[in-house]
Amino acid sequence: MNGMADESADFQDVLDARLGRRAALRGLGALAAGFALSRETEGSEHLSDPRAPASTDAPSAARVEESCSSLRFTEVPQGADDRVHVPPGHAAHVLIAWGDPVVAGAPTFDARSVTRARQELQFGTENDFLAFLPLPRGSSSSTHGLLCANHEGSRLHMMFADVPNAAFALAEADRGHVEAEMAAQGHSVLEIELAENRWRVVPGSRYARRITASSTWMRATGPAAGHPRLVTREDPTGTRILGTFNCCAGGVTPWGTVLVCEENFNKYFAGSAFPESERRNHERCAIGAEMEYGWHRHFPRFRAEEEPHEPNRYGWVIEYDPYDPTSEPKKRTALGRFKHEGATTVLAPDGRVVVYMGDDDEHEFVYRFVTERPWNAADPAANRDLLDAGTLSVARFEPDGRLLWLPLVHGAGPLTGANGFASQADVLIEARSAASLLGATRMDRPEDVEANPVSGRVYVMLTNNTKRKAGDFDGPNPRAPNRHGHVLELMPPALRSGERDHGASEFGWELFLRAGDPFERPDVTEIAQRAIYHPDVTRDGWFTCPDNTTFDPLGRMWIATDGGARKGIADGVWATDTLGPGRALTRRFFRAPVGAEVCGPCFTPDGTTLFVAVQHPGESDARGRSDGVAFANPTARFPDYEDDHPARSAVVAIRRADGGPLG
Ligand code: FEO
Ligand code: CA
Ligand code: CA
Secondary structure (H helix, E strand, O other): OOOOOOHHHHHHHHHHHHHOHHHHHHHHHHHHHHHHOOOOOOOOOOOOOOOOOOOOOOOOHHHHHHOOOOOOOOOOOOOOOOOOEOOOOEEEEEEEEOOOEOOOOOOOOOOOOOOHHHHOOEOOOOEEEEEEEEOOOOOOOOOEEEEEEEEOOOOHHHHOOOOOOHHHHHHOOOHHHHHHHHHHOEEEEEEEEEEOOEEEEOOOOOOOEEEOOOOOEEEEEOOOOOOHHHOOOOOOOOOEEEOOOOEEEEEEOOOOOEEEEEOOHHHHOEOOOOOHHHHHHHHHOOOOOOOOOOHHHOOHHHEOOOOOOHHHHOOOEEEEOOOOOOOOOEEEHHHOOOOEEEEEEEEOOOOEEEEEEEEOOEOOOEEEEEEEEEOOOOOHHHHOOHHHOEEEEEEEEOOOOEEEEEEOOOOOOOOOHHHOOOOHHHHHHOHHHHHHHHOOOOOEOEEEEEEOOOOOOEEEEEOOEOOOOOOOOEOOEOOOOEOOOEEEEEEOOEOOOOOEOOOOOEEEEEEEEEOOOOOOOHHHOOHHHOOEOOOOOOOOOOOOOEEEEEEOOOOOEEEEEOOHHHHOOOOEEEEEEOOOOOEOOOEEEEEOOOOOEEEEEEEOOOOOEEEEEEEOOOOOOOOOOOOOOOOOOOOOOOOOOOOOOOOOOEEEEEEEOOOOOOO
8 A cells, every 4th residue: 555656657647546536637637727817816915904805806707607616706916925715705804813802911012022911911922713602602603702812832033023043943042932922822711792894802701711831731641541651740530631732723623622632742842861661652753853942941841861750741632611711721642642723523423422533643643533423412411521532543555445443452463561561551652653563544634524515525734844855655645745735535434324433344335636837738747747737727716725714604615825925925714615517626715914814714603604713924935935024024914014013813704794604
């Protein structure tokens, strides 16, 4: 399956085998059609004030009518500038930005006064995952609800005027800087409401909450809770953990709790001389090797040589109840420990809860967790700890189109004491090593994995993998290196009822699209590297580096990207049909300011609002160059556009001017 292959000789085989012959022909047709196109779709002025309705392009009615896509909006042009862009007839408003008040009594943003005390009450930095949960609980309101947001990271040189660059932040930042950024990471809960076609944050809401790296105590639950490998000098119980950080994507459960995923936890820990008992574990997670934060200089628990179990308390999926601001977040160890991108849920036909998860690193894996017991809609108390018991599995993609879910169960197969796994806790703490022993397929950085609520098919965003060496490709990872990523489609078996069985041990899989620019000239693009979409994709419709995804009420897929700088375009959101004549005909809907990635796309239940997270705007130019960029001179001064304001990550709400469904 993962064997090396000669790239040029085997390319057509790979296409035939797993893109599906029809799709492969369409893909190659897309290339031909692309070169024949003379119509230019770029170049119009398209600036907008994000605090006011966004200005838009003149509509191109002919193009819309010609399209075989079900999506009717006019595409936003490719390009890169310091503004947000949406289609004609749409408006984008900033809902909240870094430093704006969250908790009652919070001060307003003051770029000259960024402290732990203020930040604990304010919206954090670098918003990523977003979830909209209706109010009241259990309703399907699309005008009133909770907006839950992750704060993935922080860049001190974009937060403080006196931190000149990232190297200084790592090596020299003082305790005050570090305390402020620990309070800036984590998670926020806001109450929001819609009035006159515009969302606003309800000030002083009783639901408002900050969860941070420095102040929020949480509890480990499930098979690894209390295990000696989670015990530290500060916590002899191995269950009581201070805070969370690098919260990337996440999910929402059927019972209305939120899942928060800890991704690149290794970047916070220093050290390399680990005890033998943790060496394989820490080296597999690159503890100490990829440091981006200087927390260890002020807080001993981040020195992994002195406190070798502290890293084992991060890298989990956290569940908390956003409707109860006093609820204790729980690290659900049954879901395994790795660099969790997201954790999205769907019900199996028998009511068991299925959680799809990606481990976002080069050559890491796609996972699935299935609860032992079914969800009981009539008895909320019975669901409270449903995620503590079940089976974690990892994906092996076979070249014949089958996907096998391999259970990570202590004692089964190679997961025994002979290989360093004395218990299920060991298997979960070192899920990566366990999955490797089982023969999981090495993937190209799995980001979001999410089921289409209409078709039941599952989509995997594989963002890129530049570490893949020439020739080291296979069907589900068909490019080496993979600079632009791709999207896989997983098919759980269909039951007679038409339902898809997400709990089955075997699925099918197909390649949905290969990202990148399909208009690149053939003499500069090897066929094995070429992008593949629907043949009608336009010069605005292609993207690079898919990251997060969501589905509108009609089951159309909306994809947010993180990597446009690789191709000189700003990141954004693209939408596509997944089935029918518009399958894989992606169309650009949103463009972010330069330097930002786009995360957390999330619809209201009625599909009339799309919330998106604009993360780290202004941190680099359209080619990804960040030399000299800092607090005082970002490449985009979004969202305030005032000379003395820094660039700020922000949540943007996009609606149609007439309030109708998007798409
Ligand atoms: Fe935080 Fe994998 O993106
Ligand atoms: Ca991500
Ligand atoms: Ca990202």
